[in-house]
Amino acid sequence: MIIFINRYGAEIIQRATEHLYLVTVAIFIAISVGIPLGILVTRKPKLNKPILGFANIMQTIPSLALFGLLLPVSGIDKSTAIIALTLYSLLPIIRNTYTGIVGVDPAITEAGRGMGMTDMQLLWQVEIPLALGVILAGVRVATVIAIGLATIAAAIGAGGLGVFIFRGVATVNNQLLLAGAIPAALMALAADFGLGWVEWHLSKTTLKTINED
Structure with a gap:
């Protein structure tokens, strides 16, 4: 183990950094696109099927096939991996944004309208804060999905921890497989735990605010 760490430690850190970069950029873009689309669907119900349908279709396309389809458009680069990860991350963000806002108690929104709040004020001051936990x-x-799928980015030369996995498969080397799989799994667990804690904290804070009001 010590020999392995001495040999691959620096590269594991490098690949983990690349992996984290791909996921972070993709999730940032997915949030920037997905949340507005989720809000749009709540205001324009007719757009529900086309928008959620598109996001659903992206989820059904095999990941390696999606990477391959994007290659003629964006080339063999990190941008291809980021686009693919973004497309895969859209569905849970759009769906949860829609579900969270629609699930707000109608009595609360009616009370806001009774106080003279505009639709935008109602959205930003009432609906989004109450739906934040669901969003x-x-x-x-989406983040956990993206971390797992980012390992395939190595197939198109985008780097990441998948480099070790593909190299391990090619050489039938379990140590290399674990060098890619274990850090990716730990990254996914850390993201799930961290975001889960933030989600719990926000839900608790929101309930406390409602009870005080």
């Missing part, structure tokens, strides 16, 4: 749950699921 964050979608981000949590």
